[in-house]
Amino acid sequence: MxxxxxxxxxxxxxxxxxxxxxxxxxxxxxxxxxxxxxxxxxxxxxxxxxxxxxxxxxxxxxxxKLNYADLKATFLANAKSSHTREAYTLALSRLEMYLSTLGKSFAELTTLDADKFIQSNFLGKPLTKGFLNVAAPNRASASIRRDAACIGGFYAFTQRVTDNEVVNPMRGTRSLPKKESAKEIEVPTETEVNAILSSKDLPKELKAAIAIMALRGLRIGGLPSLNIDYTSQAFTTQSKGKLHNGHLNETECIGATPVLKYFGTFEGKKKPFSNLDAPKLKMQISYWMKKLHQQGIIPTVYSAHDFRHYYSRAFYIKSGNDIYRLQKMLNHSCISITETYLKTLNLI
Known part of the structure; x- marks a missing residue:
């Protein structure tokens, strides 16, 4: 032995x-x-x-034993706002398209698969009616990076709830496109905002939505939960998962016309936009901005968020460049966010 x-x-x-x-x-x-x-x-x-x-x-x-649909539903239910939920949903739909071509489940995605996904048309091309438009120009690097972050967030959530049975294949990737310089933001002028709000074609409900974004700076995501006390001119809403309250008076608003003048069409309804969600409002505003642009009323097609940019610039100037007051009006969680906002508007 x-x-x-x-x-x-x-x-x-x-x-x-x-x-x-x-x-x-x-x-x-x-x-x-x-x-x-x-x-x-x-x-x-x-x-x-x-x-x-x-x-x-x-x-x-x-x-x-993992149920992707259940995990996805739980993940989306925890999103802080409808905007965040929409971004996660669209990003995951791109992942689902890619997985279907591989014949793999979400839990079988490898780090190599993830790198190829980031570099593929599934993230690089825009969606048109739910399908990849491969003939269209490539998406901006910021959009690709955002979607990759959304998918990485889902995998990080899944890794935690499955006790590491599913790992995050997006973590540590070096395949993300480099950050590009953001294009200069086009902010409507006072004349253009007044022309939009004076349009006879624009539905009155959308005028009210644009007015409260442009003249008081609310996010479009905060409109569906908006609650107005017409007597005190106060409002409360939920925006990006946080409570936002304030007033619709001269102190907090800009412009010569009171914001509440545009809300007469609601006949005192406290929750004027409760029957709409943010994506629908955004689509309606986009549709009408294109029409007003075609009619020559505005020089470009403004987005819903451009009206919040308009308020930010105007209120900052009105307040004597008081960044702390602007932070409160915009309901930013910290002053650094407001500083970044003002830098993109070339105000600081």
Whole structure:
């Protein structure tokens, strides 16, 4: 009998009581694998392979039990705002398209798959009616980076709730496109805002929505939950998951025309936009801005957020460049966000 075989038999767990000290002793005093007889090496290798197969099968069994639809629904339900939820939903729809071409489930995506996904048309091209428009120009790098971050957020959530059974393949990727300089923001002028609000074609409900964004700076995401007290001219709403309250008076608003003048069409309804969600409002505003642009009333097609930019610029000037008052009006969580906002508007 070889010395190595004697060593193995000597430390055979069957010959020892199961205690922590004995386990440590076995690990510390085991013979070197290279010095073992070939028969012992073969036995150990068989055990190792069997253990690897067992671990792999157990992992696959746990993965098979995961319900992507349930995980996705829970993840989206925790989004802070409708805007965030919309961004997550669109990003995950791109991932689902990519996975369908691979014939893989979301839990089988490898880091190499993730890198190829980031560099593919599935993130690089715009969606038109739910389909990739491969003939269109490439999307901005900021859009690709945002969607990759959304998908990474979903995987990080899944990794946590599955106790690391699913890892985040997006983490640590070097395939993200470089950040590009943001294009200069086009902010409507006072004349253009007045022309929009004076349009006879624009529906009165949309005039009210644009008025409260342009003259009081509310986000479009805060309109569906907007609650107005017409007597005190106060409002409350939820915007990006945070409570936002204030007033619709001369102190907090800009412009010669009171904001509430545009809300007469609601006949005192406290929640004027409760029957609409932010994406629908955004689409309606986009539609009408295109029409007003075609009619020559405005020089370009403004987005809903451009009206908040208009308020930010006008109120900052009105307040004597008081960044702290502007932070409160915009309901920013910290002053650095307001500073970044003003830098993009070339005001600081």
């Amino acid at each position: 070889s010395e190595s075989t004697q060593q193995i038999q000597t430390i055979n767990p069957k010959n020892l009581p199961i205690t922590e000290a004995n386990v440590v002793n076995i690990i510390n005093n085991k013979p070197n694998f290279d010095n073992l007889p070939e028969s012992d090496k073969a036995s150990i290798l068989k055990i190792t392979v069997a253990t690897e197969y067992s671990n792999e099968l157990q992992h696959k069994a746990k993965i098979a």
